[in-house]
Amino acid sequence: MHWADVMAERLSRRGDKHVIASGITPSGVFHIGHLREILTADMITRACHARGLDAEFIFIVDSADPLRKVYDFLDPEYERYIGHQLGTIPAPDENGKPGDGSITYAAHFLNPFMEALKQIGVEPRIIDNLDSYRQGEFADSARIACENVAEVREIIESKSGRELPEGWYPYNPLDSQGCLDGVTVTGYEWPHVHWTDSHGESGSADLRKGEGKLPWRLDWPARWHSLGVTFEPFGKDHGASGGSYSTGRPLVQLFGSEPPEPLVYEWILLRGVGAMSASGGITVGPLVALELVPPEILRFLIARNKPNKHIEFDTGSALVELTEEYRNLLSNIQEMEAEVDSDSSKRASTALITKKASLLYSQVKEGEEVNYESRKISFRHLAMLAQIRSEDEDVWASLERGGLIESAAEAGGELEDRLRRMRIWLASEHFPEPFRLRVQSEITDGAGEFLVAEEHLEYLKMLEPLIRGCEWKSKTINDAVCDTARREEIGLEVREAFKLLYWVFLDQNFGPRLAPLFHELGAELVLVQLEKAIDHLTI
RNA sequence: GGGCCUGUAGCUUAGUCAGGUAGAGCAUCCGGCUUUUAACCGGACGGCCGCGGGUUCGAACCCCGUCAGGCCCGCCA
Incomplete structure (x- = not known):
């Protein structure tokens, strides 16, 4: 349960x-x-x-x-x-x-x-x-406390094992300046607690009027x-x-x-930092986190963890893991439900019930059905699209092509909200670096190690004019990249060509679809970097 | 000194309250897909359940002890 x-x-x-x-x-x-x-x-x-x-x-x-x-x-x-x-x-x-x-x-x-x-x-x-x-x-409680000072004192001292100071009194009146410190209680007579303060003033606090506190x-x-x-x-x-x-x-x-x-x-x-403290200034505000992920993710953070377990949290990788876990659970829960039935172990059914409840309690509106709308689109995928597509419409178009949504119209509501928050996350310092596309403007050491073969140079030399001359559309860019690799005189595997370009542009050997990335980067930038790669190989 | 919580696979953990063959996700590796969505699909690897005793036909689970980590008994959720 x-x-x-x-x-x-x-x-x-x-x-x-x-x-x-x-x-x-x-x-x-x-x-x-x-x-x-x-x-x-x-x-x-x-x-x-x-x-x-x-x-x-x-x-x-x-x-x-x-x-x-x-x-x-x-x-x-x-x-x-x-x-x-x-x-x-x-x-x-x-x-x-x-x-x-x-x-x-x-x-x-x-x-x-x-x-x-x-x-x-x-x-x-x-x-x-x-x-x-x-x-x-609080008048009633205050009255009882003031009428049973010895008993109250005894309870606190015996339970806490701490000795209360000499002048301790179970009610703190406000002094002449409205301060709770340095006030000495001199007497009690319902409904007043009499006091003298550090300014030499004295007065009476009415327990019924909030002229002090417990x-x-x-x-x-x-x-x-x-x-x-x-x-x-x-x-x-x-x-x-x-x-x-x-x-x-x-x-x-x-x-x-x-x-x-x-x-x-x-x-x-806070991962790597320690406990949060409102007074110590080490904090992640709920509003900050809410700008980055949808509210159900933050609810899920609490719902999925039992209260007696501490939670390690940060606004980078921890949030990503949480987001992914939520999404995975969404896409698996119905399947799990279908599998778990009478012949399942108690353990399996308990786990299912608990997980379902976690999802349910993560919904923003009480009693609302779990929203499965976004389950197909992962954090990684959306993060990538948000980075290479500056227009929302292009993101929807891509999702539609990938069969992840039926039509751009479906993108409204929750998905749009997710994308909006993702863009804020990307623009913030909180976004985890490993997920950030690092578009290169120089040939990195890693790329240099990869770029060694003769075919690489041949390939790039042949690709460059095609890129320069082609219509700047994903389709034509992609054709140029692939067709060049396939030409007999090059004899490069398409896969190898992609790797090569990923190294040149992203300093890694894999990446998102290249053509849309190029398209988004713009012809000028792409050509400059291609030339740098050619120069690198020529020397 | 007194007390609380935690300890399960490389990591995060479910299962402990109602004892019945130790489950998952991530990571890793392998395979599939190949004009490649760091995607997706399939598989494998991986656990003396902190340690020692006890109760029981049977213990990750209950009891006793012990070790380790975190925390509280000063109004920091």
């Missing part, structure tokens, strides 16, 4: 109504790792729906979290906002300096991510944590309590024994609710 279905099954034993939560702090640029959090929750929500459960997916934005430090991408001016809540401070401008405040720090980083989520088919109910505080959603280890269970969360996936940082999930369990019970079902997921690692 697919991991999302396994989880949904477990949830169905718990009840029929579920609130599936997911939360992220918008402290910096969102990255692919955050996508795992969201998509894990999204897919399990869908799996719940598939088995008739009433499940709602909510995405909690931690806008109430304070700025911890001045990250590398921020100007030192942000020093004065440390300890201030992300939903109350200004977004950085393009230089990392605090902006004019027309958009908050939290919204600045959240908005592009929301756009990516929309494209990727995830539309959760958004809950702004700062708003929740201001609307008093520290993380209480904030989390308080959300579970107020929203009735029954399931939440979280990164392994929270999952360790003594981590915030294990202290959250008894705390949410203290608030009067049952803890949600957990699911710990592993990190996505």
